[in-house]
Amino acid sequence: MKIKSTEIVDTFAEAFKMYGSRVIITAETKEWAMAAAQSITGFATSVIGCKCEAGIEAEIATEDSPDLRPGVSVLFFAMDAESLGKRLVERIGQCVMTCPSTACYNGIDEGTAVTVGGQLRYFGDGYQSSKVMADNKFWRIPVMDGEFLIDNSFNVQKSVGGGNILILGKNQKATLKAASAATKAMRQLKDIILPFPNGVVRSGSKVGSKYKSLIASTNHAYCPTLRSVIKNTELDEGINSVLEIVIDGLNIEAVEEAMRVGMTAAAKPGIKKISAGNYGGNLGQYHIKLHELIGAK
Amino acid sequence: MALKLKLHTQPDVPLEVDCISPDRLQSLSNSEISKQTIFHGNRQVNLGDFFDCIGDFDNEIIIEGDCSNIKHIGTAMSFGQITIEGDVGTHTGAVMSGGEINIEGSGADWLGAEMLGGRITVKGDAGHMVGSAYRGSAQGMQGGEIIVHGNVRNEMGHAMRRGLIAVGGNADDFAGVNMLAGTIIVLGDMGIRTGAGMKRGSIICQNIIDILPTFSRSCDYQPSFLRQYYKYLKSMGLTINDSFLDGPFERWCGDSVELNRGEILLYAGK
Numbered sequence: 198m199k200i201k202s203t204e205i206v207d208t209f210a211e212a213f214k215m216y217g218s219r220v221i222i223t224a225e226t227k228e229w230a231m232a233a234a235q236s237i238t239g240f241a242t243s244v245i246g247c248k249c250e251a252g253i254e255a256e257i258a259t260e261d262s263p264d265l266r267p268g269v270s271v272l273f274f275a276m277d278a279e280s281l282g283k284r285l286v287e288r289i290g291q292c293v294m295t296c297p298s299t300a301c302y303n304g305i306d307e308g309t310a311v312t313v314g315g316q317l318r319y320f321g322d323g324y325q326s327s328k329v330m331a332d333n334k335f336w337r338i339p340v341m342d343g344e345f346l347i348d349n350s351f352n353v354q355k356s357v358g359g360g361n362i363l364i365l366g367k368n369q370k371a372t373l374k375a376a377s378a379a380t381k382a383m384r385q386l387k388d389i390i391l392p393f394p395n396g397v398v399r400s401g402s403k404v405g406s407k408y409k410s411l412i413a414s415t416n417h418a419y420c421p422t423l424r425s426v427i428k429n430t431e432l433d434e435g436i437n438s439v440l441e442i443v444i445d446g447l448n449i450e451a452v453e454e455a456m457r458v459g460m461t462a463a464a465k466p467g468i469k470k471i472s473a474g475n476y477g478g479n480l481g482q483y484h485i486k487l488h489e490l491i492g493a494k
Numbered sequence: 495m496a497l498k499l500k501l502h503t504q505p506d507v508p509l510e511v512d513c514i515s516p517d518r519l520q521s522l523s524n525s526e527i528s529k530q531t532i533f534h535g536n537r538q539v540n541l542g543d544f545f546d547c548i549g550d551f552d553n554e555i556i557i558e559g560d561c562s563n564i565k566h567i568g569t570a571m572s573f574g575q576i577t578i579e580g581d582v583g584t585h586t587g588a589v590m591s592g593g594e595i596n597i598e599g600s601g602a603d604w605l606g607a608e609m610l611g612g613r614i615t616v617k618g619d620a621g622h623m624v625g626s627a628y629r630g631s632a633q634g635m636q637g638g639e640i641i642v643h644g645n646v647r648n649e650m651g652h653a654m655r656r657g658l659i660a661v662g663g664n665a666d667d668f669a670g671v672n673m674l675a676g677t678i679i680v681l682g683d684m685g686i687r688t689g690a691g692m693k694r695g696s697i698i699c700q701n702i703i704d705i706l707p708t709f710s711r712s713c714d715y716q717p718s719f720l721r722q723y724y725k726y727l728k729s730m731g732l733t734i735n736d737s738f739l740d741g742p743f744e745r746w747c748g749d750s751v752e753l754n755r756g757e758i759l760l761y762a763g764k
Contacts, residue, residue, distance in 0.1 A: 223718075263722060263725070264718055264719075264721035264722050264725065265721050265724075265725055265739060266718070266721065298718075300718045326694070326755075328677060328696075328719055329637075329656060329657070330658060330677075330722060330723060330726060331639075331726060335719065335722075337717075337719055343715045343716060343717070343718070344715075344717060344718065344719070346718045346719050346722075
């Protein structure tokens with residue numbers, strides 16, 4: 198089946214059960230909130246090498262933010278709740294508490310609580326103080342520009358990581374253009390992030406390697422430079438560039454909607470096919486079928 | 495449908511009705527409720543001698559009539575809602591641990607004394623010792639919220655340990671005296687000796703007050719946690735001037751005759 202002139206491959210994306218959390222960062226100005234958000238989501242593209250995956254979900258208008266200041270919401274994902282809690286402590290401590298004028302709040306009502314502010318409070322060296330308002334406990338940690346305010350605990354919930362689409366184009370320029378259009382459309386959605394640089398990854402990976410020390414290696418079946426020298430290439434003649442968009446979401450519905458929106462936006466002239474990455478269905482708990490997403494099988 | 499208690503006879507002396515609480519009335523029929531023992535002065539009488547009992551309990555009790563001479567309504571309640579459609583007497587909501595009491599008129603002394611949780615909202619004024627410790631007690635209010643739209647009298651939050659007291663109007667003398675922790679916000683004027691003997695906790699004042707000499711001024715700054723409180727109090731119907739959101743506030747630390755870990759945040763934007 199096709200969207201416009203782009204063929205949608207009859208395959209599925211294989212996604213995984215992860216744990217997710219939403220962190221809301223506010224600051225005196227939008228620029229400072231965004232500076233902290235960009236810092237905290239740095240080096241968080243893949244759990245393979247970064248221990249967590251993170252990205253900016255949305256900007257938050259002043260009237261909607263917990264303290265009526267400009268805000269940014271950030272989503273974090275990891276393979277289990279405990280390690281996600283550790284990442285939050287590390288990253289909020291190093292990237293948000295350090296950023297002038299910021300405050301940091303839990304952004305999820307449900308799930309399991311992990312203590313974050315309750316650990317970072319020790320930075321206050323005994324001068325920290327807590328407040329409880331409407332059953333919510335937060336900490337005031339004295340810092341050099343006043344106080345850093347942070348919720349005592351953040352909720353983590355079962356989530357979905359590794360939803361993806363592969364954009365197979367005739368050249369790099371057309372594929373980049375399609376990927377950019379897709380990420381722009383997907384970023385309008387709530388409850389998801391695109392953890393790779395500008396939302397796009399070119400070094401898609403497969404499980405394992407000929408080198409025993411590596412757990413992942415290049416997805417050679419989608420490398421155009423290898424098309425003539427490998428037997429299991431997935432690329433037809435005329436496909437010279439492939440880009441992947443990986444989606445992590447707080448629930449499967451959000452990931453599916455993001456994939457659908459992304460495919461629709463990416464189907465442009467010069468894009469031969471849109472496919473998805475999977476591991477034969479043996480690893481991930483979720484199989485997201487592309488044809489079902491766009492409404493016809 | 496809520497359970498309605500309609501006052502049909504004004505008491506000559508104070509009535510003590512600690513049985514008017516969702517915990518005590520939830521499983522009783524109306525006739526059983528009418529037979530609940532209360533004290534009229536020092537004499538035991540039945541609740542039905544003063545109140546008509548109408549409707550069925552569904553987590554809410556509505557009380558009609560002038561209850562300014564009726565004490566201990568909602569004492570030690572742990573859930574549900576009580577709405578008082580007029581004034582109410584002393585000790586309302588004392589030691590309550592949950593649920594909600596809404597007073598359409600004014601409250602009296604010892605409102606929410608030593609309360610542990612839940613919320614009391616007063617549309618009018620309240621008396622002395624709001625959220626305070628009883629005499630001889632080490633701790634006053636230990637949780638929950640008391641929101642008074644009008645004025646309160648002396649010794650509000652005496653020895654309070656946790657929770658929030660917010661006052662839309664004025665507070666008289668000794669607010670937060672011997673406070674252990676918690677938060678007091680007063681949007682109007684405050685009397686003398688605010689925070690005397692406080693160990694920890696926060697008292698937020700929007701108008702100029704006389705600070706005790708045992709407090710020391712640290713800085714002017716913009717406490718971001720106050721924005722959360724103001725947002726919350728706005729949602730509870732209090733009128734918050736937007737200029738308070740941006741501060742600045744003077745931070746006075748004290749009381750140095752005690753731990754010196756408390757604070758008075760004094761709005762400095764005027």
